[in-house]
Amino acid sequence: MTPMTTAEPERARLVEFSRELGRVDRAWALLAEGNTSLLLPTAAGDPVAMLVKASGASMARATPGDFVRLELRPVLDLVDGAGGGDAEVDAVFDAAARAGGGRRPSVEAILHAVCLDLPGVTAVGHTHPVPVNALLCSASADALTRGSLFPDQIVVLGTRPLLVPYIDPGLQLARVVRTMLREHIEATGRVPKVVYLQNHGMFAIGADAAEVLRITEMAVKVAEVLLGSLAAGGPVYLSEEAVARIDTRPDELHRRAELATSTSTPSADRAAAAREGDHSS
Ligand SMILES: [Zn+2]
Numbered sequence: 435m436t437p438m439t440t441a442e443p444e445r446a447r448l449v450e451f452s453r454e455l456g457r458v459d460r461a462w463a464l465l466a467e468g469n470t471s472l473l474l475p476t477a478a479g480d481p482v483a484m485l486v487k488a489s490g491a492s493m494a495r496a497t498p499g500d501f502v503r504l505e506l507r508p509v510l511d512l513v514d515g516a517g518g519g520d521a522e523v524d525a526v527f528d529a530a531a532r533a534g535g536g537r538r539p540s541v542e543a544i545l546h547a548v549c550l551d552l553p554g555v556t557a558v559g560h561t562h563p564v565p566v567n568a569l570l571c572s573a574s575a576d577a578l579t580r581g582s583l584f585p586d587q588i589v590v591l592g593t594r595p596l597l598v599p600y601i602d603p604g605l606q607l608a609r610v611v612r613t614m615l616r617e618h619i620e621a622t623g624r625v626p627k628v629v630y631l632q633n634h635g636m637f638a639i640g641a642d643a644a645e646v647l648r649i650t651e652m653a654v655k656v657a658e659v660l661l662g663s664l665a666a667g668g669p670v671y672l673s674e675e676a677v678a679r680i681d682t683r684p685d686e687l688h689r690r691a692e693l694a695t696s697t698s699t700p701s702a703d704r705a706a707a708a709r710e711g712d713h714s715s
Pocket residue numbers: 468542560561562634635
């Protein structure tokens with residue numbers, strides 16, 4: 435089986451996933467902003483690879499040809515190596531472009547590879563939502579990671595998102611995030627659901643595309659609530675005991691499992707309705 439035929443169902447899923455994440459009414463990513471990736475299933479002997487958005491493609495109007503197959507190993511070797519970068523990255527991306535109809539992966543594909551290398555992760559979505567970036571471009575960026583504000587935030591986003599200082603996108607950023615992720619997982623025993631990049635945007639890291647959509651939707655809500663609470667005298671975070679209780683109680687674990695089996699469509703409809711001013715739900 436050739437890599438192209440292996441990837442066809444994933445290519446269709448990635449188009450759908452990208453159009454959802456890039457929906458114009460959501461404004462999570464404008465024009466060619468943002469990018470998506472899916473880990474490809476591997477047949478015996480096949481290298482581990484991903485499909486990732488090509489540079490310059492629009493998520494809202496994504497088509498199957500807008501995604502490039504990229505093997506993870508050569509990319510991760512660059513991240514873990516000591517080489518300076520640009521020429522080596524160009525060589526790996528040029529090879530992917532030659533093999534995949536001429537489209538080059540987005541420069542942020544390196545960070546997608548880092549995220550897809552984490553245990554249990556098969557889908558990644560990177561966006562620049564306005565409320566999230568309002569905080570990430572402010573003196574209050576760390577308010578996003580100082581604590582949890584409400585129970586549903588914990589159910590969908592977990593309790594420990596990662597905040598990364600501004601670093602030039604590409605190899606340098608991927609190296610720092612790889613190191614920070616390793617330290618984070620060592621310290622908490624968990625893969626974070628969100629990586630916030632200061633003055634840039636967010637990466638949602640999921641078990642599948644539907645989880646990435648839920649994570650992004652909830653991160654946008656958290657940012658909106660946080661912006662409101664900062665304007666209303668400052669956020670009041672849940673106590674450590676309350677957070678631990680929600681994070682581990684059986685009905686919340688059940689809710690999390692139910693969310694994981696439902697599709698993202700109803701919540702997507704709710705988001706559209708909310709933006710049109712219908713708060714009746
Ligand atoms: Zn970006």
